Amino acid sequence: MTAAVTTVPDARGRFGPYGGRFVPETLMHALDQLTLAYAAAQEAPEFQKQLDYYLRQYVGRPTPLYFAERLTAHAGGARIFLKREDLNHTGAHKINNCIGQALLAKRMGKPRVIAETGAGQHGVATATAAALFGFSCQVYMGEEDVRRQKLNVFKMRQLGTEVVSVKSGSRTLRDAINEAMRDWMATVEHTHYIIGSVVGPHPFPMMVRDFQSVIGREARQQCLDQTGRLPDVVLACVGGGSNSAGAFYPFVGDASVELVGVEAGGRGPQPGQHASTLSHGQPGVLHGSYSYVLQDADGQTADVHSISAGLDYPGVGPEHSHWKDSGRVRYTHVGDAEALEGFKLCCKLEGIIPALETSHAVVEALRIAGKRAKQDVVVVCFSGRGDKDCFEAARLLGEEIGE
């Protein structure tokens, strides 16, 4: 393991060549302030104490590292363990970051928070944290997603958040991020933008990774406690890349641990049919950082597709780009149809309904485990539960469950 991979980003927010700040000047001062505030919070014992308190008492951490016996038997090889982020309050890993950033916003004295959301998981987690700490909150969501994710829209509204339907561009997550950035440009003095993934300008990719690293830290210790050894493989799905960054980061220095990121293969490798940014994209600029992007020959962002709204994103966090180029993490992809099979299998064999995002990682875990020796340990970041996907899964499986 080279030091270059473990000691990033540098002071300018660069992970190797990736990251940085490609944003309008209006945001530069706020990003500087945020960087300072975050550095101060990291040094402040009372901040860490508060964060630990809310993660334990409110979110329900630590989450179990669960030995998935029947999935293991099904794969017929290595032992499969699930890091149960689906058991967090609000049902996914997103809340880890939201609690951290909300506490930071409180420290900075900002009374309002905003966020973007695709499927609505990050929106619900942000709305939850806003209710908990008494912030006013607006969440930007593409018009298409508002229509498809009525349940999460309802939840956010009940939590006191205003959901803003974004009608520009492709009307999905990408445009929700654009719109949240625009809001932030005009309100930066009293508003904090709780970005939901390890994307955007520095310090967001670093900060979100740090808040999500609780996943990997716990999993590492639990694996040592439960099996007496480090895992051989750690897997996670990658959209923007927050659950995977959080799961991988504490293992980056453990050279023996293979790290595997699973992107959305969608319907196939043709442009517009998938969201496999690291497999098919090129380095470019999107949403304020330099990273792999799915784009056309001119640099216009490409359309993407995935069965899973949380993976349906044409960019990826800059640290993942760095991990890809350095070879520290291997990135692969799983298609829509396989992911849906993984969803069904996980329900039937383990009694756990996974998010469609998570299903991608489960499928690859089964493949890998099948090829490895029985004493080997494969850890899957089980990023979220599938309640939100039931309507979509039912539709795809040809069942009517009326909305």
Added chain:
Amino acid sequence: MPASTCTIVVEPRTDGRFRATCHLLPDAECVADTEAEARAALERALEFHLRQRALADDNGNLNPIDALFLRLRREGRKAFMPFIAAGDPDLPGTTLLVRELVAAGASLIEIGFPYSDPIADGPVIQASYTRALAHKLKLDDIFGWAESVREPLQGVPLVGMVSYSLVHRRGATAFLDRARQVGFAGLIVPDLPIDEAESLSALTAERGLKLIHLVTPTTPPERAARIARLSTGFLYCVSITGITGERDRLPEQVLEQLQRLRSQTDLPLCVGFGVGKPEHVRMLRDHVDGVIVGSALVRKLEQAGKKPIEGIARDVGELARSLVTALNVPVEV
């Protein structure tokens, strides 16, 4: 040669104010209430003049943006700088608009390169980009078009407003070479803050192109001074904290900001974001070298499809003329 090494003569006037002159710049004189202010003002004018002279190429040719502001300052006039997006509603339509804007008295024209994710732009310009891209507008179409409008431009400089994504994807060198070849005098890359712009600054300078940076109300003064040092051609002063788009009124702080910038640099100061009405222009004109107007003009294009482009171009021309008038004709009392 630094401005401070030449001889500036400051003399009291009969009205109690002070007049500064210098033999290097015979047609310049600066009058102010105090001796120090008059001297400082002339120093800035000299610094500007010397910088322009240093920038001229071996044949003494200035970049068209530098030439424009030298001329306007000499004439005591201000620049009207309209913005339109290339290809909205289509490229022939953009040519028609360019003709109209030139006829209305545009000093410089900013051409937006449509981009799929323009985070600094408000709804009007974003919609304009979306319309242009819906017709599969390509980067090479824009470059080809720029080459074709040299005659209609009649010497009015062209500045490209382009997201870094497009520059990077083409390759900065190839992008800049082509931009210069087709007649762009400079570029504004709104998502490339100075901290990330080092290499592009060098590449533009090597080609005699200007790289125009932005200063905003949230920029701290020391940083604004740094940006002013790195910007070339002019300094783009953003009037509001937020995105592009029309506003009923501009914040009063913009004048304080301009005053502070004026004391920090002699680069031409041009104000944009939210400027779209004659009263905005009248408020700003004594404090700036130029105004940039985008959304208010681009909004007229929302009618495209419902109304012939000739009619839209006339509307754009009419608004442009009213702004040019507000910019340069004194209010009668």
